[in-house]
Amino acid sequence: MSKTGGRDLRKRYIRKDIMLNELENEKLIADCQRCNLSYGEYFRRLLMNENIKEKFNGLQELVD
Numbered sequence: 918m919s920k921t922g923g924r925d926l927r928k929r930y931i932r933k934d935i936m937l938n939e940l941e942n943e944k945l946i947a948d949c950q951r952c953n954l955s956y957g958e959y960f961r962r963l964l965m966n967e968n969i970k971e972k973f974n975g976l977q978e979l980v981d
Contacts, residue, residue: 929957 937945949959953972962969 945956945959948969949956951971952959952969954962954969959969
């Protein structure tokens with residue numbers, strides 16, 4: 918079974934368009950990059966109240 922409980926096997930045929938301001942868009946991009954998720958997967962996890970974990974960037978942490 919997948920991390921999303923099998924939901925990723927369903928076809929997604931409903932499209933939602935959203936409007937963001939520049940600050941919200943920058944935060945979305947940064948959050949998705951930090952977690953290594955697509956925008957769609959990020960929103961799905963938020964909607965389903967799933968834990969969103971940051972990816973480990975060992976190289977960056979070794980440089981800092």
